Structures are given as C-alpha cells and as structure tokens.
Amino acid sequence: MEPGLTPKGRAFAAVVMAVSLASLLLQYVLLLELTRDNVGALLGTLRFFSYFTILSNLGVTLVCLGALRGGGGLSTRARVRGAVALYIGVTGLIYVLILRHLWQPQGLQWWADTGLHYAAPALYLGWWLLAAPHGRLNLRDAVAWLLFPLLYLAWALLRGAWLGEYPYPFIDAGQLGYARTAINAAGMLLVFLALAGILLALDRLLARCNPSVQEGRESRP
Numbered sequence: 223m224e225p226g227l228t229p230k231g232r233a234f235a236a237v238v239m240a241v242s243l244a245s246l247l248l249q250y251v252l253l254l255e256l257t258r259d260n261v262g263a264l265l266g267t268l269r270f271f272s273y274f275t276i277l278s279n280l281g282v283t284l285v286c287l288g289a290l291r292g293g294g295g296l297s298t299r300a301r302v303r304g305a306v307a308l309y310i311g312v313t314g315l316i317y318v319l320i321l322r323h324l325w326q327p328q329g330l331q332w333w334a335d336t337g338l339h340y341a342a343p344a345l346y347l348g349w350w351l352l353a354a355p356h357g358r359l360n361l362r363d364a365v366a367w368l369l370f371p372l373l374y375l376a377w378a379l380l381r382g383a384w385l386g387e388y389p390y391p392f393i394d395a396g397q398l399g400y401a402r403t404a405i406n407a408a409g410m411l412l413v414f415l416a417l418a419g420i421l422l423a424l425d426r427l428l429a430r431c432n433p434s435v436q437e438g439r440e441s442r443p
Contacts, residue, residue, distance in 0.1 A: 357429025
C-alpha cells in the first residue's frame with residue numbers, strides 16, 4: 223500500500239480516473255467521427271493528441287491509475303502528481319477564461335467538453351489537495367514542470383507550420399504572426415509560473431497542517 227494514501231483517497235482517485243478516461247474516450251470517438259471523411263483516422267488521431275487538454279487529462283488518468291495500483295512507479299511520485307495538478311489546472315483555467323466563449327458545444331460534445339475542462343480539473347485538484355500526500359515538493363520541481371509546456375509549444379508550432387492548423391487560437395502563428403504568438407506564449411508561461419508557485423505553497427502548507435500524511439523521505443525519488 224502506498225504511504226499516506228488512504229482507502230478513501232484511492233476511491234477518490236478511482237472516481238477522478240473514471241471521469242477523465244470516459245471524457246477522453248468520448249472526445250476521441252467524436253473527433254474521429256468528425257474527421258473521418260476529410261483528414262482520416264490517422265490525422266484525426268494526431269489532431270486528438272495535439273491538444274494540451276487531452277495530454278493533461280491523460281496525465282490525470284495515469285496518475286490516478288498509479289494511485290489505485292500502488293507499489294510505486296513514476297506516476298506515484300510527488301513531483302509527477304504536482305506536475306499533473308499544474309497542467310490540468312491550467313487547462314481548466316484557460317478554458318474558463320478564454321476558450322469557452324468561442325463555441326457552444328451541444329449533445330455528446332457538451333458532455334465531453336464538460337468532463338475534460340471542468341469536471342476532471344476540479345476533481346483532480348480536489349484529490350491532490352485532500353487525498354494525496356504532501357510535503358515533498360521543492361522549487362526545482364516547480365521549475366522542471368515548465369519543460370513539458372515548452373516542449374508542447376514547440377510541437378504545436380511545428381505541427382501548425384506543417385499542417386496549417388493550430389490547436390488554440392492564441393498560438394495560431396498563421397493568423398497572429400510569430401511575434402504576437404511569442405507574446406501570448408510568454409503570457410501563458412507566466413500563468414504556469416504563477417500556478418506552480420501556488421501549488422508549491424499549498425503543498426508546504428498542507429504538509430504543516432497534517433504532518434501525519436507527509437510522504438516519507440525514503441519514498442522521494
């Protein structure tokens with residue numbers, strides 16, 4: 223059994239994983255249906271995995287699966303759980319502040335959209351705050367978390383230059399130009415930095431408030 227994770231915490235993780243995984247599968251089916259007669263299944267799948275929303279929800283699913291399985295592993299490490307909290311938190315925040323105004327999903331798409339952008343972020347952050355062990359994160363972890371968003375940005379721009387489509391309007395270099403895209407990307411980086419700082423502070427605060435659930439030093443990778 224994993225140190226610091228109670229049966230209720232594992233049950234909570236199961237709920238989070240079920241919501242995120244179901245939303246991912248539903249979105250994948252809907253996207254394949256939408257792209258079947260134009261770009262085809264292969265490019266449709268590439269498009270699916272080109273959204274930060276999808277990648278952050280995959281992280282949620284894998285971390286929660288690791289919590290259910292126990293026994294260690296990459297997905298059970300404090301820095302990985304914190305990274306996913308950052309990524310899924312940014313996913314929800316940017317969607318609420320910027321993207322939700324750009325379209326009005328209906329029917330099954332509404333369910334997928336709600337699961338990926340509202341339910342999964344809220345549930346995972348709740349699980350991370352209330353059920354996951356705390357007290358093992360440091361500033362180096364928070365800085366390392368920024369590597370993935372930077373790699374994602376590079377991939378999104380390369381893919382956009384190749385296919386002529388970009389996953390999000392604020393990094394659409396074809397429409398905005400690279401100068402404006404760089405400014406928007408810098409703004410996004412500040413969002414990541416700010417939320418990473420908040421998560422790090424919360425981790426330390428929660429560890430002080432409930433030292434009985436701190437991860438042992440021997441479990442630190």
